Amino acid sequence: MLTIALESFLGAGPARDGPSLHSRGEEGSAVISPLSNLQQKGLIVISALALLSMITTFALLSFITYRFIFWRQYYRRYIGYNQYVVLMFNLILADFLQSFGFIMSLRWIAIDAVRATDAACFLQGVGLQIGDPMSGLFVLAIAVHTFLHVCLNYQMEHRVFVSMVVGLWVFGVVMTIIPIAAHGRYVWYPAVAWCWMTPEYENMRLWTHYVWIFASEFFTVSLYAIMFIQLRQKMSEAAVLGEHNSESLRRLKRVIMHMAVYPVVYICLTLPLAAGRMASAGGHSPSVLYFCFAGSIMACSGFCDSFMYVVTRRSVVVESEARGSSNKLSSRRNKSSAANQYAMSADPKGPTSTTITRGRSDSTEEMIGKGGLELAPMGVVMQHTTIEVTTESAYEPSPSDIGPSKRHRNSIIRP
Numbered sequence: 001m002l003t004i005a006l007e008s009f010l011g012a013g014p015a016r017d018g019p020s021l022h023s024r025g026e027e028g029s030a031v032i033s034p035l036s037n038l039q040q041k042g043l044i045v046i047s048a049l050a051l052l053s054m055i056t057t058f059a060l061l062s063f064i065t066y067r068f069i070f071w072r073q074y075y076r077r078y079i080g081y082n083q084y085v086v087l088m089f090n091l092i093l094a095d096f097l098q099s100f101g102f103i104m105s106l107r108w109i110a111i112d113a114v115r116a117t118d119a120a121c122f123l124q125g126v127g128l129q130i131g132d133p134m135s136g137l138f139v140l141a142i143a144v145h146t147f148l149h150v151c152l153n154y155q156m157e158h159r160v161f162v163s164m165v166v167g168l169w170v171f172g173v174v175m176t177i178i179p180i181a182a183h184g185r186y187v188w189y190p191a192v193a194w195c196w197m198t199p200e201y202e203n204m205r206l207w208t209h210y211v212w213i214f215a216s217e218f219f220t221v222s223l224y225a226i227m228f229i230q231l232r233q234k235m236s237e238a239a240v241l242g243e244h245n246s247e248s249l250r251r252l253k254r255v256i257m258h259m260a261v262y263p264v265v266y267i268c269l270t271l272p273l274a275a276g277r278m279a280s281a282g283g284h285s286p287s288v289l290y291f292c293f294a295g296s297i298m299a300c301s302g303f304c305d306s307f308m309y310v311v312t313r314r315s316v317v318v319e320s321e322a323r324g325s326s327n328k329l330s331s332r333r334n335k336s337s338a339a340n341q342y343a344m345s346a347d348p349k350g351p352t353s354t355t356i357t358r359g360r361s362d363s364t365e366e367m368i369g370k371g372g373l374e375l376a377p378m379g380v381v382m383q384h385t386t387i388e389v390t391t392e393s394a395y396e397p398s399p400s401d402i403g404p405s406k407r408h409r410n411s412i413i414r415p
Contacts, residue, residue, distance in 0.1 A: 032190045033113030039193045040112075042292025043105045046194075046299050050102035053302030057096040060306045064089050083161055087142050088309050090165060091262070094134035094172075095302030101127025102299040105194055114190040121195035125188025126176055128196055132270065133209055134172040135301060136216030139266045141168065143220040146259045150227050150252065175208045192291045202281045213274055220263040227256050258312050262305065269301045 035043070064085065071079045079085055104124035108114045115121060141164070148154045156164070179187045179197060182204065189198045197205050235249045273294035276286045 029190060030116040031113060032193075033115070035108065035112050035114070035193075036288070038288050038292065040109065042193055042288065042295070043109050045296045046102055046292065047105045047109065049296055049299040049303070050099045050105070053095060053099035053300055053306075054103055056306040057092050057099060057302040060092050060309065061089070061096060064092075081158060083145060083156070084142070086161070086165065087138060087145060090168075091135060091138040091142070091305060092302070092309070094131055094138055095305050096131075097127050098131025098135060099299065099302045101125075101129075101131055102194070102295070108194065114193065114195060116186055116189050116195070121188050121190070122185055124195040125197070128194075129179070129209060130172050130176045132298075133175065133212040133216070134168070135305075136213045136220075136266060136270065137168050137172070139262050140216040140220045141165075142259060142262060143223045146256065147223045147227055150256065151230055175212070178208050179204050192288055194295065199281050205277065205281070210274055210278065213270060217263070217267050217271070221267075224256065224260045224263065228260075231256060261308055261312075265304050265308065266301070269297050269304065273298050 032039075067074060068080055101124050104120045104127065107118065107120035111118075145156075148156070179201065183201065187197055187201060187204070188195045189200075191198055197209075199205075231249065231253055235253070273291070276291055276294050279286055
């Protein structure tokens, strides 16, 4: 129904330059009909995996949306302030759009052809154009978010964070509109076994799609490499100096390792198809079997990301930060401070965050604290800070000075 309605809305559309809309052939032709046996089987596999991804991503999006709305039943703090959960929600949404694009292949199986004039071709092109790079950009956003916490001891304000997320989606929509505005609806054309931009629009392919995929992969890998190197240095210094926060560093390492799974999966699933398209642009097009295989593994991106979120969501791997420890571990004054914040992403009926602050300083004000320490709930146990101040004379008293004791003790109890 959606395909028929969109086809009626779009109409016949303007004729494009290049091959006739009624020509028959392979990539770059308006119609691929009938489909070869290999194309048919490949599209069946792609459609099945896309359907699996669509179901899992839709279920997870529904679950998180429900928790966003009815958060008071499960959390003590609004879960929408958990930046990790918000980033994962948007990553899953991008995967859903990608799976929507691939699911259009069911249309080609049904009619035994891939047609540029079919509304499904337009829908497929749009879904893949926005879904593929947006998945990579949100994987990169997760890497940047983790990097800011671990290496720079910085967390974005909520308004800045929301603006960043909205800005990414605006960017993705613009990158999808540009090809349509430049070449019309027929910028999406049969490409081996499904619809997308043909090599005729190579520059458009590169600058509105592939450059952002490759950039996301490169910067994501670079950021995680920096985090691992810095974390290894911290752990080595802590082991030499016998620091007490080595356990926190090991926990932080597990955080980074869990977060690093997402870019590894994204690269493994998207790189084969991206490399194949780039090879086609260079005049060395891979076989139909290669494209069907590459499309199949990309189609299961949504399922893989959903599975990883379900597995890791209860781990204390959401938000971690190390404040100044890298600069103080090697100090001769043996001063160290670290603050680690771990936010539970989906722990039912529990707090969304617990802050633990550890420190050692020459100042008694730092020992007492200035209100920055969040004390975890301890039932009915009263928590006090007791300070004892003792004074003694600095000289040996003479017999004539023997008298009442010069020692006194002041006890200050602060609730």
